[in-house]
Amino acid sequence: MKTTILVLLAVSGAVMFLFSAFTVAFRRGRKTAPADVRRYPFVSLLKPVKNIDDDLAANLESFYRLDYPAYEVLFGVDDLQDPCVPILRALQARHPRIRTRIVASGRPPFENPKVHKLARLESKARGALLWATDANVRVAPDTLRRLVDEYLAHDAKVVFSPIRGSFSRSFGSLMENMSLSFFTSGGVIASWFLGRQPIIVGKSMLVERAALETFGGFGYFKDYLAEDFLIGEAFRKSGFRVSTNCTWVTNVSQTATLKSFFKRLSRWAKLRYRLRLPVYLAEVLLNPIVIALAGWAVLGRRGAAVLAFTAAAKTALEYANFLSVNPEDARRLRNHLLFPAAVLVKDLVFFAVYLTPFFSREVEWRGGRIAIGKNTLIHVPANVDNLVYEGA
Amino acid sequence: MRAHDKAWVVTVLMGLGHLRAAHPLRDLTHEGVVIYGSRRTTPDPEYRIWRRLRRVYYASSKAGAIPLVGRALVGLLLAVQHIRPYYPTTDQSRPTMAVRFLKRLIRKRGLCRSLRDKLASAPHPVIHTFYATAIAVDTLEPPASTPPQDQYLLICDADFNRVWVPEDPKSSRLRYLAPCTQVRRRLLAYGVPEKDIFMTGFPLPKENIGSETGLEILKADLFERLLRLDPAGKFFSYHERSVLGWLGRDPVPPERERHFTVMFAIGGAGAQAEMVGKILAGLKDRLRSGEVRLILSCGIQKKVFERVLGTVCGAGLRDEIGRGLEIVHDPDVYAYLERFNAALRRTDVLWTKPSELAFYCGLGLPILMADPIGAHEELNKRWLREIHAGVSPPGPLEACGEWLFDLRESGRLAEAAWDGFLKARKLGAYKIERLVRTGEFSEGASPLEQ
Numbered sequence: 001m002k003t004t005i006l007v008l009l010a011v012s013g014a015v016m017f018l019f020s021a022f023t024v025a026f027r028r029g030r031k032t033a034p035a036d037v038r039r040y041p042f043v044s045l046l047k048p049v050k051n052i053d054d055d056l057a058a059n060l061e062s063f064y065r066l067d068y069p070a071y072e073v074l075f076g077v078d079d080l081q082d083p084c085v086p087i088l089r090a091l092q093a094r095h096p097r098i099r100t101r102i103v104a105s106g107r108p109p110f111e112n113p114k115v116h117k118l119a120r121l122e123s124k125a126r127g128a129l130l131w132a133t134d135a136n137v138r139v140a141p142d143t144l145r146r147l148v149d150e151y152l153a154h155d156a157k158v159v160f161s162p163i164r165g166s167f168s169r170s171f172g173s174l175m176e177n178m179s180l181s182f183f184t185s186g187g188v189i190a191s192w193f194l195g196r197q198p199i200i201v202g203k204s205m206l207v208e209r210a211a212l213e214t215f216g217g218f219g220y221f222k223d224y225l226a227e228d229f230l231i232g233e234a235f236r237k238s239g240f241r242v243s244t245n246c247t248w249v250t251n252v253s254q255t256a257t258l259k260s261f262f263k264r265l266s267r268w269a270k271l272r273y274r275l276r277l278p279v280y281l282a283e284v285l286l287n288p289i290v291i292a293l294a295g296w297a298v299l300g301r302r303g304a305a306v307l308a309f310t311a312a313a314k315t316a317l318e319y320a321n322f323l324s325v326n327p328e329d330a331r332r333l334r335n336h337l338l339f340p341a342a343v344l345v346k347d348l349v350f351f352a353v354y355l356t357p358f359f360s361r362e363v364e365w366r367g368g369r370i371a372i373g374k375n376t377l378i379h380v381p382a383n384v385d386n387l388v389y390e391g392a
Numbered sequence: 393m394r395a396h397d398k399a400w401v402v403t404v405l406m407g408l409g410h411l412r413a414a415h416p417l418r419d420l421t422h423e424g425v426v427i428y429g430s431r432r433t434t435p436d437p438e439y440r441i442w443r444r445l446r447r448v449y450y451a452s453s454k455a456g457a458i459p460l461v462g463r464a465l466v467g468l469l470l471a472v473q474h475i476r477p478y479y480p481t482t483d484q485s486r487p488t489m490a491v492r493f494l495k496r497l498i499r500k501r502g503l504c505r506s507l508r509d510k511l512a513s514a515p516h517p518v519i520h521t522f523y524a525t526a527i528a529v530d531t532l533e534p535p536a537s538t539p540p541q542d543q544y545l546l547i548c549d550a551d552f553n554r555v556w557v558p559e560d561p562k563s564s565r566l567r568y569l570a571p572c573t574q575v576r577r578r579l580l581a582y583g584v585p586e587k588d589i590f591m592t593g594f595p596l597p598k599e600n601i602g603s604e605t606g607l608e609i610l611k612a613d614l615f616e617r618l619l620r621l622d623p624a625g626k627f628f629s630y631h632e633r634s635v636l637g638w639l640g641r642d643p644v645p646p647e648r649e650r651h652f653t654v655m656f657a658i659g660g661a662g663a664q665a666e667m668v669g670k671i672l673a674g675l676k677d678r679l680r681s682g683e684v685r686l687i688l689s690c691g692i693q694k695k696v697f698e699r700v701l702g703t704v705c706g707a708g709l710r711d712e713i714g715r716g717l718e719i720v721h722d723p724d725v726y727a728y729l730e731r732f733n734a735a736l737r738r739t740d741v742l743w744t745k746p747s748e749l750a751f752y753c754g755l756g757l758p759i760l761m762a763d764p765i766g767a768h769e770e771l772n773k774r775w776l777r778e779i780h781a782g783v784s785p786p787g788p789l790e791a792c793g794e795w796l797f798d799l800r801e802s803g804r805l806a807e808a809a810w811d812g813f814l815k816a817r818k819l820g821a822y823k824i825e826r827l828v829r830t831g832e833f834s835e836g837a838s839p840l841e842q
Contacts, residue, residue: 214701214710214713214719215697215701216722220694220723223723234694234698237695237698237699237701237702238698238699238701238702238705239701239702239703239704239705239706239710240705
């Protein structure tokens with residue numbers, strides 16, 4: 001038993017080391033030869049927006065400062081009464097040279113609301129490339145050019161990005177941003193470079209429109225909640241090239257609380273559980289602190305030392321990631337002081353979250369509750385017509 | 393028999409065959425086609441039984457592809473579905489084990505009990521396209537104070553197992569809608585009284601036919617198709633007067649379109665998906681040169697669609713999508729059937745396993761027959777051969793670019809299209825509707841009345 005615990009810790013440590021090493025190594029992305037400026041196609045930026053996320057105006061403003069020759073911005077909202085609309089209109093007025101449209105899409109009750117918006121925006125878009133990003137994402141001026149360089153260089157039909165969580169102002173947001181920069185992005189980069197398995201997180205994905213239309217557009221994924229992952233899977237299985245040059249985008253989270261952090265993790269955990277159960281079960285290995293805690297009883301007096309060592313090592317690995325990937329947060333002393341506590345609490349929260357999919361299949365999202373089934377198929381009440389094969 | 397404005401149409405999602413039969417009857421329905429065994433219509437404990445049955449069905453459809461044991465599994469499947477030889481004609485009314493097992497499921501496990509209650513909520517006649525629901529509703533006592541409802545069972549193959557008929561057909565209220573003569577013969581052999589059999593034909597989509605008396609769409613599509621399928625004029629040299637007479641056209645135009653269109657239909661379970669790569673290899677050059685167009689019909693399963701798309705991309709034909717190559721898929725069953733029917737109008741050759749799609753030869757489509765799965769499909773294949781509407785591939789799939797064009801050049805495909813039109817019944821949807829609405833039925837004698 002002791003050996004088992006130590007082996008599990010060693011495996012877990014090795015994976016954590018890989019996550020840290022990959023995120024540090026690719027913190028500036030991979031160089032792709034820039035294309036001839038005349039080759040850059042027109043791009044439509046698709047942004048589903050709802051309510052006002054942290055620093056929304058600044059996030060959206062960053063998309064008007066792109067170093068890219070020709071693009072348009074399309075915002076999708078449920079309705080024009082949404083509180084974000086005045087901010088969108090102000091941006092539109094401030095940047096008259098960039099074509100901007102605000103599209104009210106309504107909200108069908110049993111479809112993925114984000115995909116519904118994307119499908120509506122797609123129908124209004126003019127670009128040969130579609131770049132879908134979330135409202136709480138902020139980007140550097142060269143982001144789009146780098147993504148398109150990757151598209152042109154490798155004939156990639158989808159180009160995805162790792163995510164840097166940043167701009168922490170609360171303990172909850174520090175944990176959330178750490179988990180995005182380390183756990184999520186470490187997983188995204190490691191699985192791509194070690195297994196060529198695309199894990200697309202919908203915060204940012206550049207899609208070739210013609211390839212997407214082969215599936216019938218974004219609407220093909222409307223019945224599933226994890227549309228981003230399934231887009232990657234569908235493209236890969238269908239023989240379309242999916243790629244990344246690790247052009248990071250920044251997820252801005254400033255005011256997250258422990259509760260909102262728990263809810264977001266829980267939602268993502270339920271999606272992963274429904275997408276790949278065996279992989280999800282193995283995820284417990286990605287939590288060395290919990291393994292060491294569980295092993296304490298087995299290891300006796302040495303257990304405390306092992307736990308202390310594990311916690312220190314894990315904190316060090318995450319700290320390396322923090323310093324290199326998240327310079328914005330690293331500028332604040334408070335974040336450094338809270339960091340060790342944030343690692344420990346986050347990992348304990350992770351474990352609590354890990355258990356939730358075993359007891360519930362409902363996820364909370366933007367104020368609504370959605371039940372999901374196989375492959376995150378959105379559960380439609382029995383009294384509603386639904387003839388989607390997996391739900392039949 | 394009483395007249396009714398509306399009817400219940402009950403089907404199951406077990407592959408697409410039974411649903412395809414129900415879909416053309418949707419105008420007749422009381423509240424849309426009832427897909428029993430789906431989550432919407434079936435309470436939880438019974439839904440799980442249907443889900444399990446569906447899984448078994450899909451797994452068995454693909455059993456042949458399993459390495460080493462595939463052949464043995466297919467042999468087992470054939471044994472289970474075995475249909476007794478019709479000749480020498482004997483009394484085959486004795487119930488089989490499958491009939492008794494189904495009865496036990498209905499009596500002891502309450503199979504379809506909630507369906508019976510649902511159907512009792514409106515006193516319309518009921519048309520079933522799957523035997524289990526029909527026999528269950530026929531077997532179970534109706535709820536108190538419910539007036540008796542006419543129950544029809546539409547047979548979806550050219551020959552079929554004894555399990556489609558209840559233990560004692562003479563005391564049953566079930567009436568049968570037969571798609572072809574062999575089905576009538578078999579029903580009689582199973583002990584069904586002749587008065588309970590109606591030779592309606594299989595219900596084909598009305599949007600591919602036109603009106604019942606004019607058959608405008610069918611005639612126009614068929615004439616264009618025959619021209620495309622007969623580039624050398626061999627078929628018309630034999631059949632010109634017959635074609636012009638039946639289709640009301642004159643004269644045969646001298647110019648013909650250069651290309652023709654083949655639709656390869658993958659079964660609802662996705663069992664033929666692996667054939668796509670070989671077909672693409674065979675047709676690749678012809679597709680690029682525009683001599684042939686290919687429609688790949690993938691059904692409703694996303695994994696089948698993505699696999700086919702992957703094969704297309706792997707064959708280097710991605711750029712042909714939207715030009716010479718079309719993929720028909722929709723996860724919504726109804727939307728898929730509508731897209732499929734629309735694509736059929738552009739189709740000149742239907743390449744499919746001989747499932748219920750065998751009856752689509754009535755639309756004047758030559759059926760290129762892929763390997764059948766199950767005993768009923770073997771007999772559908774035989775029926776297609778008997779009426780000369782089915783053609784077996786004369787060579788390997790990889791060489792389809794050669795033999796398809798030879799078959800076309802010789803006029804054999806045009807001949808199969810024409811024979812299907814003349815000999816198979818095409819007005820099933822209209823005849824069933826009239827039977828239910830007015831109680832009237834006439835079989836029709838001429839090919840334009842059947």
